[in-house]
Amino acid sequence: MKENRKAWAFLAPSFLGVIFFVLIPFSDAIKRSFKEAMGGKFVGMDNYMNVLHNEAFRIAAQNTSRFIIICVPILLLLSLVLAVMINNLKKHRSFFKTSFLIPLAIPVSSVVFLWKVVFHQNGLLNGALSVIGLEGYDWMSTKAFPVLVFSYIWKNIGYDMVLWLAGLDGISQTMYEAAAVDGANAWKKFWYITLPGLLPTVFIVTVLSILNSFKVFREAYLIAGAYPRDNNIYMLQHLFNNWFTKLDIQKMSAAAVMLALIIVAIILILQRIDTKVDRKLDIE
Amino acid sequence: MIILILLSVLTVLPLWFVITGSFMGSGEFSGNFKTVLNDTTGKVSWPFLPLYPTLRSYIELLLDSPKFFIVFWNSCKQVFPSLLGQLLIAVPAAWSFARFHFKGKRIIFTIYIILMVMPFQVTMVSTYLVLDRIHLLDSHLAIIIPAIFSTFPVFIMVKFFKAIPRSLIEAARIDGAGEWKLFINIGIPMGAGGIISAMILDFLELYNAIEQPLNFIKTTSLWPLTLYLPGISVQKAGISLVASVVMLLPALLLFLYGQKYLEQGIMVTGIKE
Known part of the structure; x- marks a missing residue:
């Protein structure tokens, strides 16, 4: 009992803040998502239907999910390859870690001008492409999607790499030594020791990568504005932003509730897979 | 290679x-x-x-663009009070989660984790509603207050506090130290790495904030660097690169200085309970 009191003394300021500034307002938003804008009449699922039938919402939801489905696996793979390569180095490890982590420290706003110059119709990228005989695009207005994919990977590769390195660190060296005695080659060691050993890390890297993918809105917004010329990068984040400008609270509340549910669902599913894998590993 | x-x-x-x-x-x-x-x-x-x-562009920006200083100062006014508030609120909360067993701990910590992983867009309406009700919209506080109660630093620091050997705390307790003393004399110094990690990660996040000021601050004279920089007009694009460098320098220096802590901060998010 006494321990309870002590614990709450330390926790209370934070928890009260969370209740007052997050939990109560969010339950207010849930309430509003079932009500009319004017007069506050209960309208059931009407707001939700409005959102789901909204053309802009469909496009945005599609683009956002496509972005996540394409980007997250690429990022996971690339960062894993990097982490394994760096882990095998004898020297200069910290040099490489630093270079891949640097983008994390660079504010998006600082590279906006550079991005514009690189991806412009007559920009650096097209210049480089023409040298090797390829036709370029006006990236920002017709092919903005790959630009965002690149920005996202550039920004997050160091973060994921560090998570993988932590996972690699947790694999015991004796297993590798035993495998070496048995005459296993590098590839076999990777397949039978490293990969299974990294499974516990996969869950958290995936979750964090999905969440960080939402922040790509910053690049999208700063480069292409609230209504990008290339429809393919019109994301849910743009939609929320634009509904907000119109103060469409009902629609936003309904959309926020759905987004929250989807994210919780994704996490639960990943966690399910994760515990199943864990159990399997324990049995082995 | x-x-x-x-x-x-x-x-x-x-x-x-x-x-x-x-x-x-x-x-x-x-x-x-x-x-x-x-x-x-x-x-x-x-x-x-x-x-x-x-260095012409530097001189132009640093000597002849008073607006830049206002904006830079705006960024400082939003970032540092947020960090300070987090220190005061999140550090004790993390200590509580790490040190005590209490009723409801599991569920509250789960709530904290869920909130930590929610993207800004999920809580954007609700944050707007509460800021509107307490008349904080369109001010620096509209950025600071929600940032202070971010659960992310709590999560990071809990992991570091948990790593403090229990025997150390018990020994001090037997010597007659009260809970507050334990927190100040053992928790904070032993968990300093975690506090620094959380602060560095948070600094990078807050300094780079775009969604929050974009939506909660209408008055452009209160805008931070993140929103001002991309708006520099085409004619003045020359100073926009200089402004970019001035903006990224603090973040870069902090990163180079605290890379070790930053890495640890990222690593602990990957460790399972």
Whole structure:
């Protein structure tokens, strides 16, 4: 009992803040998502239907999910390859870690001008492409999607790499030594020791990568504005932003509730897979 | 090894371009970028090093653009009080989760984790509603208050506090130290790495915030650097690179100084309970 009191003394300021500034307002938003804008009449699922039938919402939801489905696996793979390569180095490890982590420290706003110059119709990228005989695009207005994919990977590769390195660190060296005695080659060691050993890390890297993918809105917004010329990068984040400008609270509340549910669902599913894998590993 | 070197060069290249570009004179600058700036034809070029390096743009920005200082100051006014508030609120909360067993701990900590992983867009309406009700919209506090109660630093610090050997705390307790003393004399010094990690990660996040000021601050004179920089007009694009460098320097220096802590902070998010 006494321990309870002590614990709450330390926790209370934070928890009260969370209740007052997050939990109560969010339950207010849930309430509003079932009500009319004017007069506050209960309208059931009407707001939700409005959102789901909204053309802009469909496009945005599609683009956002496509972005996540394409980007997250690429990022996971690339960062894993990097982490394994760096882990095998004898020297200069910290040099490489630093270079891949640097983008994390660079504010998006600082590279906006550079991005514009690189991806412009007559920009650096097209210049480089023409040298090797390829036709370029006006990236920002017709092919903005790959630009965002690149920005996202550039920004997050160091973060994921560090998570993988932590996972690699947790694999015991004796297993590798035993495998070496048995005459296993590098590839076999990777397949039978490293990969299974990294499974516990996969869950958290995936979750964090999905969440960080939402922040790509910053690049999208700063480069292409609230209504990008290339429809393919019109994301849910743009939609929320634009509904907000119109103060469409009902629609936003309904959309926020759905987004929250989807994210919780994704996490639960990943966690399910994760515990199943864990159990399997324990049995082995 | 060669692949690694190539990739790391590619990763660092943008930084190199921005920094060296900031030393171009306005003549060289508009010569190189006129197609992008005016949407005319022709190719841009970004020399590996400026041909005629000059500090002119720096002087123009730092001496002749009072607006820049206001905006820089706005960023400071939003970031540092947020960090300070987090220190006061999140550190004790993390200590509570790490040190005590209490009723409801599991469920509350789960709530904290869920909130930590929610993107800004989920809580945007609700944050707006509460800020509106307490009349904080369109002020620095609209950024600071929600940031203070972010659960992310709590999560990071809990992991560090948990790593403190229990025997150490017990020994001090037997010596008659009260809970507050334990927290101040053992928790904070032993968990300092975690506190620094959380603060560095949070600094980078807050300093880079775009969604929050964009939506909660209408008055452009209160805008932070993140929103001001992309808005620098085409005619003044020369100073925009300098402004970019000035903006990224604090973050970069903090990163280089605290990289070890940053890595630890990222690593603990990956460790399972």
